[in-house]
Amino acid sequence: MNIKKQLGLGIASAALGLTLVSGGTFAYFSDTETSSNTFAAGTLDLAAAPTEIIEVDNIKPGDTMVRDFELQNNGTLDIEKVLLDTDYTVTDAAGDNTGDFGEHIMVEFLYNADKLDEVIYQTTLAELKTMTPEAVNENVFLPLLGENGLPVGTIDDLVVQFNFVDNGEDQNEFQGDTLSLEWTFTAQQTAGEDK
Template structure:
């Protein structure tokens, strides 16, 4: 064997030996553990009782009707805001309306059944229909529920007074008319938090 071959073989043997030594000395302790984790979303469940707030007939200008109902949080998450959307249709019995009947129905939101003279907010059905839900929350539900909103399991009374406004003028166009009112209550969660 020539010297080049001997040196090559020697070098390869040395590299193999170092590799075996390094591989043999690379030992470590190890351990592992498995965790089981769950992410479950909560629920928002706003209920209103009763679901029919008002059903009256044979009303005349000057009449008023007080109705109260409960907002209930039946979910697993606190409700931060309640938004109210108002919609209605007027059934014009004689086809002679020149005005919106909803402009003649005044709505007063009151604090509770014990303080019927304390008005939170006063408007007409027509104005309420044109209000954005955030504005309704600001004027009605925020003063009623405050910063705390509606916590899980809580209920809060909402008292509403409807007035058929007697404006002292001829309101004959509304004889026999009716209004079908739909209120849609939308609950929103509280702000997220670090837990």
């Protein structure tokens, strides 16, 4: 091989080597920006005051008891629905009950204490116990609270009237009995929205 060819091949090899070396290490401009993001969940905080709505002794058929209580939204989210679950137990003092004491206690949800004739919904404790919480919301709380539900920071006064119904028949089996009523209020949020 002549010297020109060798010299040309050497230069070509050197150029190829430089190309491979410089191709793997090249410089470029860059910039970095960090974004800090936060997701903070709101709170649902429904309170009923007082927590004991009724405690009464020595009732008899024909007695009426009016009580008022508040539902308070102490959270940071609006409440769309208030659901009510009813449960009760009866202590049969004489052990002679053939009927359910709850069937003889009528519950009337009222608009306010001044107008006791404005009944929103009326049922017995026994029927209220079998109703779904959604049905109670539809029949009681929707008419009371309206479409807006219970917005943040609001308090709604509610009035309920209990009647020991005098059915005109023998109700002696309920003498000395105790009915322990438990109402569980559950708040549900409003629908999600674009933020």
